[in-house]
Amino acid sequence: MFKEAIYHRPKDNYAYVCTNNELHITIRTKKNDLRKVTLVHGDPYDWKENSWQTTTTPMEKSGSDQLFDYWFASVTPPFRRLRYGFILDDGTETLCFTEKGYYSEPPLDDTAYYFCFPYINNADIFKAPSWVKDTVWYQIFPERFANGNKKYDPKGVLAWGSEEPSPTNFFGGDLEGVIQNIPYLKELGITGIYFTPIFKAYSNHKYDTIDYMEIDPQFGTKETFKELVKVCHQNGIKIMLDAVFNHSGFYFPPFQDVLEKGEDSVYKDWFHIHEFPVTTEPKANYDTFAFTPFMPKLNTENPEVKEYLLEVGRYWVREFDIDGWRLDVANEVDHAFWREFRKEVKAIKPELYILGEIWHDSIPWLRGDQFDAVMNYPFTTNILKLFAKQSITTKEFAESMTGVNHMYTRNINEVAFNLVGSHDTPRILTECGENLARVKQVFTLMLTYIGTPCIYYGDEVGMSGPQDPGCRKCMEWDKEKQNVDLFNHIKKLLQLRKAYPLLRNAGVLSFIDPEQYDNCLAYTKSNDDKTILVILNTSEKPVEYPLPDQVRGKIVKNLWEDEIVDLLNGTIQLKGNGFVILEYK
DSSP states (O other), X not given: OOGGGOBOOSSGGGEEEOSTTOEEEEEEEETTTOSEEEEEEEOTTOEETTEEOOEEEEOEEEEEOSSEEEEEEEXXXXXXXXXXXXXXXXXXXXXXXXXTEEESSOOOSOGGGSEEEOOOOGGGSOOOOTTGGGOOEEEEOGGGTOOOOGGGOXXXXXXXXXXXXXXXXXXXXXXXXXXXXXXXXHHHTOOEEEEOOOEEESSSSOOSEEEEEEEOTTTOOHHHHHHHHHHHHHTTOEEEEEEOOSBOOTTOHHHHHHHHHGGGOTTGGGBOBOSSSOOOSSSOSBOBSTTXXXXXXXXXXXXXXXXXXXXXXXXXXXXXXXXXXXXXXXXXXXXXHHHHXXXXXXXXXXXXXXXXXXXXXOGGGOSSSSOSEEBOHHHHHHHIIIIISOOSOHHHHHHHHHHHHTTSOHHHHTTOEEESOOTTSOOHHHHTTTOHHHHXXXXXXXXXXXXXXXXXXXXXXXXXXOSTTGGGOOOOOOGGGSOHHHHHHHHHHHHHHHHOGGGTTSSEEEXXXXXXXXXXXXXXXXXXXXXEEEEEEOSSSOEEEEOOGGGTTSOEEETTTTEEEOOTTSEEEEOTTOEEEEEEO
């Protein structure tokens, strides 16, 4: 038994409460090392004749990554508290693993040996808004989506799509343009819009905020935005705004005051100034986002800054009824600020969605006291490696995503923000080398996977473009230039996702280890009643895929073709870059 690989901690993603006092417990072991794992558990106060009373529950292997197996069990402590350990069996040796170490038999003379979940307090349970796990997002870069009212056009505006996008040009996209195209989004099946910043700013991307309390004049007015929220809500579409609380723009009035008055400025402590006078060349002598002097970092530990930004968070929820905040560069802001931010905005709207932009392991932000979710960039990386770059096998994808899925709790994974492109990345069609079949597979996987998926504007009609600013082209509204086939493919996937809860976040996801066909990715999503099996052939050659034993001999429905299929021979044909979505009991 390889003890060095065995890991558990009685918190975070290894022991947490899901719903209805259901306690989820996971242990990690060396890959293919153990034959079985059994959870031994009981109430710490349940004793008879000087012996602790325990129960055993078999653990199931919930997945394997490159190095480890993960074992899972769900128990419901009758008195909301639990002590527990693990009986590990590798076929030749059996040991009981506890917080105090390893024992040949489960010790029953003292509960102090065991891992402890002291009490299931409702206040500690991670609760993300219930609507998010059923939402499909559409990211809009407002300057490039649609020009609905030319009276808001900024100076020097260009004709729509007349030039390639650059960091400095403007095409006049605005909020009225979004309102006019809500029917388009509804036809596609979108139920949430994520806007990049709409607040007053100097640039076309608006991440260099000048005034957090004002709509940028090129986008319209606050009345326009209220109308937008109203129309979206009437059509079953949620609204999430993007805010940058890590840093302001160079022309943010408090920073301009510091530049003008130096050490005499009342705002000098709003920023991280190293010395006076303030200089931008050759290098800023104040903290910034990255190294750009045009984005000075805000001091969120300053009480005045904190109150200003908290009011920003409250204001747009209170006055405009937005449904979510996406928080840019969230990992560089102190945890204390985010805890207070959550309390303030959730007091106004408990079902508000708080999404952080964090690219790495985010458990410190996902303990129920800060964010509801983070942007699932590990998902993005792996899906691009598999389909776009073709640099990993389906087995490597399944192993890597199993590791990602076990980084967080199941209820966190249900609301993880899954994306394959954004305003910061090359377009997915460009990433896939203009190969439409591979793009279709990308969306097939994303829209049948766990989490809350997001489509970057224009990707659904086959827009292309390299890294920023190339990915920020004007939305293509000419039907003759749209890829209608891709649009209909995504539309059909969204119809299926809406009709079948297992294609959203119901049930449990499990990868099927590719044994004979390393170029086929297969996974199931199952509950107590039904299973949906998704198989994707990532190669350009047709294959005859051997079905798992549990499918054979059952009545199977091909959801994509809406027909019952005969699979008595135990295999299914997949064309090159093809896929199937099968449902069975």
